[in-house]
Amino acid sequence: MISAFILKSLDRNISVCIAVLAAVAFIVPALNLLVSTESIFHIPTYAVSLFGKYLTYALLALALDLVWGFCGILSLGHAAFFALGGYAMGMYLVRQIGSRGVYGNPLLPDFMVFLNWKEMPWYWYGFDHFWFAALMILAIPGLLAFVFGWLAFRSRVTGVYLSIITQAMTYALLLAFFRNEMGFGGNNGLTDFKDLLGFNIQSQGMRASLFAASAIALAIALLISSAIVRSKFGKVLVGLRDAESRTRFLGYRPENYKLVTFTISAMMAGIAGALYVPQVGIINPGEFAPANSIEVVIWTAVGGRGTLIGPIIGATLVNFGKSIFTAQFPEIWLFALGALFVATTLFLPKGIVGSFRQMSRSRTTRKRADTPEHLQVDKVGDKGANLPAESLAAE
Amino acid sequence: MSEIKPKSLLYLDNVSVSFDGFKALNALSFVIAPGELRAIIGPNGAGKTTMMDVITGKTRPDEGAVFFEDNIDLTTRDEADIARLGIGRKFQKPTVFESHTVWDNIELALNRKRGTFATLFYNLSKGDSARIEEILETVRLTARKDELAANLSHGQKQWLEIGMLLAQEPKLLLVDEPVAGMTDAETADTAILLREIAKTRAVVVVEHDMGFIRDLGVRVTCLAEGSVLAEGSLEFVSNDPRVIENYLGR
Ligand SMILES: Nc1ncnc2c1ncn2[C@@H]1O[C@H](COP(=O)(O)OP(=O)(O)OP(=O)(O)O)[C@@H](O)[C@H]1O
Ligand SMILES: [Mg+2]
Numbered sequence: 018m019i020s021a022f023i024l025k026s027l028d029r030n031i032s033v034c035i036a037v038l039a040a041v042a043f044i045v046p047a048l049n050l051l052v053s054t055e056s057i058f059h060i061p062t063y064a065v066s067l068f069g070k071y072l073t074y075a076l077l078a079l080a081l082d083l084v085w086g087f088c089g090i091l092s093l094g095h096a097a098f099f100a101l102g103g104y105a106m107g108m109y110l111v112r113q114i115g116s117r118g119v120y121g122n123p124l125l126p127d128f129m130v131f132l133n134w135k136e137m138p139w140y141w142y143g144f145d146h147f148w149f150a151a152l153m154i155l156a157i158p159g160l161l162a163f164v165f166g167w168l169a170f171r172s173r174v175t176g177v178y179l180s181i182i183t184q185a186m187t188y189a190l191l192l193a194f195f196r197n198e199m200g201f202g203g204n205n206g207l208t209d210f211k212d213l214l215g216f217n218i219q220s221q222g223m224r225a226s227l228f229a230a231s232a233i234a235l236a237i238a239l240l241i242s243s244a245i246v247r248s249k250f251g252k253v254l255v256g257l258r259d260a261e262s263r264t265r266f267l268g269y270r271p272e273n274y275k276l277v278t279f280t281i282s283a284m285m286a287g288i289a290g291a292l293y294v295p296q297v298g299i300i301n302p303g304e305f306a307p308a309n310s311i312e313v314v315i316w317t318a319v320g321g322r323g324t325l326i327g328p329i330i331g332a333t334l335v336n337f338g339k340s341i342f343t344a345q346f347p348e349i350w351l352f353a354l355g356a357l358f359v360a361t362t363l364f365l366p367k368g369i370v371g372s373f374r375q376m377s378r379s380r381t382t383r384k385r386a387d388t389p390e391h392l393q394v395d396k397v398g399d400k401g402a403n404l405p406a407e408s409l410a411a412e
Numbered sequence: 413m414s415e416i417k418p419k420s421l422l423y424l425d426n427v428s429v430s431f432d433g434f435k436a437l438n439a440l441s442f443v444i445a446p447g448e449l450r451a452i453i454g455p456n457g458a459g460k461t462t463m464m465d466v467i468t469g470k471t472r473p474d475e476g477a478v479f480f481e482d483n484i485d486l487t488t489r490d491e492a493d494i495a496r497l498g499i500g501r502k503f504q505k506p507t508v509f510e511s512h513t514v515w516d517n518i519e520l521a522l523n524r525k526r527g528t529f530a531t532l533f534y535n536l537s538k539g540d541s542a543r544i545e546e547i548l549e550t551v552r553l554t555a556r557k558d559e560l561a562a563n564l565s566h567g568q569k570q571w572l573e574i575g576m577l578l579a580q581e582p583k584l585l586l587v588d589e590p591v592a593g594m595t596d597a598e599t600a601d602t603a604i605l606l607r608e609i610a611k612t613r614a615v616v617v618v619e620h621d622m623g624f625i626r627d628l629g630v631r632v633t634c635l636a637e638g639s640v641l642a643e644g645s646l647e648f649v650s651n652d653p654r655v656i657e658n659y660l661g662r
Binding site for chain 2: 249250259260262264269274277
């Protein structure tokens with residue numbers, strides 16, 4: 018059952034993308050670790066970490082695409098799930114510091130010593146075990162999404178109102194995590210990590226491994242997402258995005274479909290955050306900032322909403338651009354990002370991948386179209402073209 | 413209880429719905445027998461669509477009873493439940509899944525398990541394929557099965573929606589203005605199709621097109637201002653002075 022489910026997901030584009038990710042997962046670490054630093058093929062460690070970070074962003078954008086592109090839920094709070102996954106990983110990493118902290122306290126992390134706390138709060142229990150942290154990386158974002166979605170979808174909140182409350186959710190978490198009494202390091206967040214699974218987190222080998230793990234996680238998430246959207250379940254999602262009442266009167270319960278998808282998506286975002294934190298070395302409340310969630314929407318729109326591959330490309334390209342830009346002209350980056358978004362909306366409404374697919378499709382239809390009826394179909398087809406997932410349905 | 417409720421497929425008694433004080437349905441009562449084909453006419457704003465909303469669980473009545481198959485109380489069920497019980501509905505404005513192919517539209521409508529788990533691991537069986545082919549044949553969309561529904565003409569979308577309802581295998585089909593915007597030829601074909609469908613299930617058709625109703629040749633109910641004005645053959649109803657005053661004369 019499961020294998021048939023996964024096999025169905027593999028169309029040509031997805032297979033190519035997964036193959037590329039798998040190849041990158043091995044080649045980049047190899048070029049970093051095995052090729053001498055003098056060679057032009059050598060990839061420096063800082064670049065490995067930088068691109069590893071882009072891969073985690075790509076995973077976050079993919080997660081957003083599942084709910085935005087396929088259910089029509091414009092979540093403006095997805096960075097919250099990413100940050101929660103990041104905090105779960107950060108808590109594990111903090112517990113690995115042990116007595117090597119500034120205060121040398123073997124039992125308490127530095128910030129708790131600084132706050133004069135005598136013992137660890139209950140919700141830090143278990144985070145010294147990796148398996149527990151790994152479980153929480155999935156469970157905390159998943160649980161929040163489930164409760165949030167259960168309340169919102171059941172009361173049939175949709176559209177702009179839903180977007181606004183997702184934004185409010187991430188903002189509330191931002192404020193909460195800023196507070197020292199919350200016990201997550203307040204303003205400074207969690208940092209000064211030493212080890213991950215017993216290996217030095219700064220070591221070249223660890224950096225390369227984290228890169229490989231990010232690429233593989235992204236490939237697996239892409240495989241699962243593709244299987245979901247190509248199943249009948251995925252067709253119901255697109256159906257409720259287009260005509261929710263129609264799905265209801267056919268006997269489906271849209272709220273359950275949205276809830277399942279939203280929860281899966283939040284867990285993907287959590288994994289992305291957990292892989293992000295060890296590569297950048299810090300997690301702080303800034304990750305909950307509403308602007309972060311909006312940036313994810315921009316990456317997804319630029320790459321092509323409802324295409325799965327588009328958001329991966331969009332996240333990588335935009336963040337690559339951001340790295341270059343912020344090094345050269347930091348003060349105008351936000352303007353550039355805004356301009357990019359406006360330009361995409363105006364000139365590439367289906368994003369990079371969506372526009373490519375449309376172009377190649379209209380070329381094939383033109384080849385077929387010698388009867389007048391077909392010509393007419395082509396014209397009407399442009400009207401339906403602003404519905405992104407049609408490209409998937411057409412394949 | 414059973415005394416006041418005759419053997420019926422659908423039973424509405426004294427149903428009222430008001431929107432901000434305006435009574436869209438006013439003590440509406442009528443009965444549909446199993447297998448019956450019924451036409452409903454009435455001026456704009458008579459409450460025809462609101463009546464369908466009440467039956468399908470979209471709108472809750474302020475008072476009154478709505479029973480399906482004698483004892484299933486529809487006023488306590490949601491839309492999905494009611495659809496699964498076997499009530500299908502065609503909207504006034506054709507509503508199909510525009511970014512899905514014609515085939516996928518029918519596949520989604522097919523009367524199979526609708527839970528999230530069941531659809532995630534659903535595999536199209538030979539039997540299901542054959543059923544979809546058969547429905548496509550009935551609604552004459554076989555040639556266009558791989559095209560996006562968005563590319564269909566208005567009339568074809570109406571037919572696709574009827575096809576989706578067939579796939580749902582309902583016991584009762586509610587059809588809201590199926591021939592609005594259709595050519596005369598399409599209208600005549602639709603009358604034949606609906607009569608064919610009505611052989612195996614009950615159908616309630618709301619329509620303004622008198623020629624179409626005449627083609628159907630069935631019992632007619634005329635609604636006005638939220639309640640039944642007259643009921644009987646088309647000839648009988650259209651000679652009723654109140655119907656002429658309220659509807660036909662306008
Ligand atoms: N959700 C609503 N809120 C407020 N008023 C409503 C609502 N739905 C329907 N109405 C009003 O109830 C009345 C009955 O509407 P309904 O749509 O049932 O009429 P109809 O018989 O289907 O008319 P038509 O032939 O134009 O389709 C109308 O006056 C309409 O404006
Ligand atoms: Mg109406």
